[in-house]
Amino acid sequence: MSEHLIRVEGVTKKYGRLLAVNELSLAVSAGEVYALIGANGAGKSTLIRILTGITTADDGKAFICGEDLARRAPQVKRRLGYLPEELFLYNRLTGREYLQLVAGLKDADSDSVLSEIEFFELSAVADKWVGSYSLGMRKKLGLAAAFAGAPDVLVLDEPLNGLDVEMMRKLRLRIEEERTKGRAALVSSHVMSFVERISTEWGIMRGGILVAEGSPQELRARAALLDAPFEDVFFHLAR
Amino acid sequence: MREQLRWAKQHLYTLLILSPLVFGISYMTVSRLAEEAPAWQPSQALGLLMAFAFVFSLIGLSLTRASGEIFHLRRPESVLDTLPVSLNTQLHAALAKRIGRTLIIGALLLIARALFDESNAFASSLVLPLLLFILITSLAEVLAALNWIHWGHTKNGVAAFGALLTVTVSAMLAGLLLISIFRPHGLPVFNHRWLVICGALWATVLYMLARVMHERWRASDIEYAKRLEAGSRVSAFGSRWLEKRFERAVAVELARDLQLTLRAFSSAVYVSLFISLLLLAALATVLMTGLLPAVTSEPSWLDSTWLPAVMAAKIVCVLVCTSLCVLVAVLVAYQLPHFWLERAIGTTGKQMWETKLWYARLVSLPAPVLACLVGMLSGHVPLFYSLPLLCECFWLWWLVSTLSGALAFEVPERPELSLILMISVACMFGLFVSVFWPAGFVIFAMNGIRALTERGQARANFFLQTEGD
Numbered sequence: 156m157s158e159h160l161i162r163v164e165g166v167t168k169k170y171g172r173l174l175a176v177n178e179l180s181l182a183v184s185a186g187e188v189y190a191l192i193g194a195n196g197a198g199k200s201t202l203i204r205i206l207t208g209i210t211t212a213d214d215g216k217a218f219i220c221g222e223d224l225a226r227r228a229p230q231v232k233r234r235l236g237y238l239p240e241e242l243f244l245y246n247r248l249t250g251r252e253y254l255q256l257v258a259g260l261k262d263a264d265s266d267s268v269l270s271e272i273e274f275f276e277l278s279a280v281a282d283k284w285v286g287s288y289s290l291g292m293r294k295k296l297g298l299a300a301a302f303a304g305a306p307d308v309l310v311l312d313e314p315l316n317g318l319d320v321e322m323m324r325k326l327r328l329r330i331e332e333e334r335t336k337g338r339a340a341l342v343s344s345h346v347m348s349f350v351e352r353i354s355t356e357w358g359i360m361r362g363g364i365l366v367a368e369g370s371p372q373e374l375r376a377r378a379a380l381l382d383a384p385f386e387d388v389f390f391h392l393a394r
Numbered sequence: 395m396r397e398q399l400r401w402a403k404q405h406l407y408t409l410l411i412l413s414p415l416v417f418g419i420s421y422m423t424v425s426r427l428a429e430e431a432p433a434w435q436p437s438q439a440l441g442l443l444m445a446f447a448f449v450f451s452l453i454g455l456s457l458t459r460a461s462g463e464i465f466h467l468r469r470p471e472s473v474l475d476t477l478p479v480s481l482n483t484q485l486h487a488a489l490a491k492r493i494g495r496t497l498i499i500g501a502l503l504l505i506a507r508a509l510f511d512e513s514n515a516f517a518s519s520l521v522l523p524l525l526l527f528i529l530i531t532s533l534a535e536v537l538a539a540l541n542w543i544h545w546g547h548t549k550n551g552v553a554a555f556g557a558l559l560t561v562t563v564s565a566m567l568a569g570l571l572l573i574s575i576f577r578p579h580g581l582p583v584f585n586h587r588w589l590v591i592c593g594a595l596w597a598t599v600l601y602m603l604a605r606v607m608h609e610r611w612r613a614s615d616i617e618y619a620k621r622l623e624a625g626s627r628v629s630a631f632g633s634r635w636l637e638k639r640f641e642r643a644v645a646v647e648l649a650r651d652l653q654l655t656l657r658a659f660s661s662a663v664y665v666s667l668f669i670s671l672l673l674l675a676a677l678a679t680v681l682m683t684g685l686l687p688a689v690t691s692e693p694s695w696l697d698s699t700w701l702p703a704v705m706a707a708k709i710v711c712v713l714v715c716t717s718l719c720v721l722v723a724v725l726v727a728y729q730l731p732h733f734w735l736e737r738a739i740g741t742t743g744k745q746m747w748e749t750k751l752w753y754a755r756l757v758s759l760p761a762p763v764l765a766c767l768v769g770m771l772s773g774h775v776p777l778f779y780s781l782p783l784l785c786e787c788f789w790l791w792w793l794v795s796t797l798s799g800a801l802a803f804e805v806p807e808r809p810e811l812s813l814i815l816m817i818s819v820a821c822m823f824g825l826f827v828s829v830f831w832p833a834g835f836v837i838f839a840m841n842g843i844r845a846l847t848e849r850g851q852a853r854a855n856f857f858l859q860t861e862g863d
Contacts, residue, residue, distance in 0.1 A: 207738045262643070
């Protein structure tokens with residue numbers, strides 16, 4: 156069995172009476188891209204917040220690179236690159252300063268900041284306040300922060316909002332490149348065409364549980380929709 | 395209006411307690427300064443120059459804010475551009491905001507007049523010049539902002555020259571009106587009535603000009619205004635030099651915190667700075683005006699620590715340190731939505747706590763130097779006690795900043811409670827130790843700082859682990 160860089164075992168999370176995630180288990184191996192899809196309120200972001208250690212599960216365990224996240228070992232989190240859906244960035248810092256902060260906290264090489272600025276085409280605005288950035292630029296900055304320091308595990312929550320077509324393509328190629336390097340990624344997105352092209356494994360969530368899981372071919376076969384757009388497969392399985 | 399009422403509801407503490415406190419202290423200090431100040435009267439020419447300079451500064455300093463109000467830069471009002479709202483309505487809204495802000499200046503001018511003027515009365519004859527001063531200044535601010543953006547966009551020299559001329563005339567008229575408010579009989583050359591008439595006519599001209607320029611230029615200048623706001627920024631605090639002294643995670647966080655403070659992340663930065671300056675001014679006043687008991691005999695070296703001037707300098711040192719250190723509480727509250735980064739990356743509570751501790755120490759570092767300097771320059775601190783006073787002030791700074799910084803994560807989500815806690819603890823210990831400096835060692839001897847450190851780090855860890863939801 157290949158090494159699981161992301162592993163979730165029977166995770167449950169409640170907010171008051173609302174059961175956001177219900178005894179959910181999944182695993183992502185090295186060299187895999189796992190697409191987490193589902194309607195709004197399905198529990199994707201909660202699961203991601205548990206996976207990144209931002210919030211703790213009421214029950215169950217989450218492991219990153221084989222380490223239990225409940226122990227909150229900083230070394231483990233430094234191997235994780237995370238892009239949250241809702242980006243809270245310091246408006247009064249410049250993009251470069253923000254990335255230097257992230258690199259410093261990750262104890263990553265400062266040069267990685269420069270390469271990420273270049274890759275995500277932020278050079279022209281790197282020394283301007285983040286507060287003046289457009290939605291797309293903010294997303295690029297968040298992505299640059301997630302990729303800084305070459306993390307082993309990438310967790311990207313809605314990475315496409317605000318990105319232009321060219322950057323979407325660059326991001327797709329970058330994720331594929333990271334995958335071939337043996338890294339693992341978990342991506343949550345509503346853009347089916349994007350996730351269909353990058354992912355090796357799918358997980359469809361509804362009401363806090365995984366209702367279907369498998370490779371795109373397996374899911375197509377299960378839905379008996381071999382040639383239909385994946386959107387139809389999703390609707391069929393998520394129903 | 396509704397939004398502002400809701401904002402006021404959320405900031406009851408600031409509005410009902412903090413603001414009256416700040417204004418009260420300011421009023422008492424300034425009134426004391428006014429009472430003690432010698433009866434200095436500037437010459438007519440100097441008075442005119444000061445008034446022009448004041449109005450020019452007002453117009454110059456408001457350029458960014460006024461252009462933001464006119465072009466709705468990063469403001470919820472930007473939605474108005476997409477709705478069927480006329481350009482004149484938008485200009486009137488921006489002008490109303492400007493007038494609202496200049497009204498505050500007008501009110502402060504009235505208070506200053508009451509403090510410094512012997513007659514000490516709010517004469518009804520002041521109303522018209524004051525209103526015209528507010529109107530002309532606000533209109534000139536709007537006009538200057540419109541032209542500032544247009545000049546940057548088109549580099550139209552003729553328009554810029556015309557604008558400069560208009561603003562200069564406006565500043566001169568507003569300056570004359572200002573003088574007529576402060577010294578109603580100090581303008582023998584200008585007739586008071588004619589000044590008011592000229593002011594009213596000029597205000598009408600300014601309004602017409604602003605209206606025409608806004609109508610003509612807005613559509614072409616709005617994109618430039620947005621780009622202008624995103625100018626490049628220079629980093630004043632690189633983390634490199636901090637990394638030599640601190641762990642890397644602490645160094646980068648500290649660089650971020652200092653950078654945010656330098657860029658005034660909250661209006662509390664201004665308030666804190668203002669209170670500190672006020673306290674130092676109060677110290678200078680107290681020392682210079684002989685308010686303190688006179689020292690009859692030559693004090694011995696050991697007794698000098700209780701000299702009135704030395705005690706005053708130490709007390710002010712504690713208070714200035716406290717006023718600067720409490721920024722920690724505001725900073726933590728400001729950073730609450732941003733702490734997801736620390737949680738996701740795996741920053742430890744110890745690192746976060748250490749950052750805030752050193753932040754408190756660094757922002758309050760000027761306090762001991764300044765308090766000591768004011769004390770020494772006054773000439774009331776014996777020369778032989780200058781160095782010991784500096785050492786005492788540094789000792790007090792270390793103690794006050796350590797106590798304040800250590801409490802950073804006690805009640806992070808309630809900045810008002812955090813402020814009260816920090817001020818109480820810092821003032822209590824600081825003032826006690828300022829009376830008898832070796833008393834500070836008792837806190838160390840009783841393991842007080844160690845216990846505080848452990849508790850602070852535990853609180854930061856608890857905050858990291860529990861507040862993510």
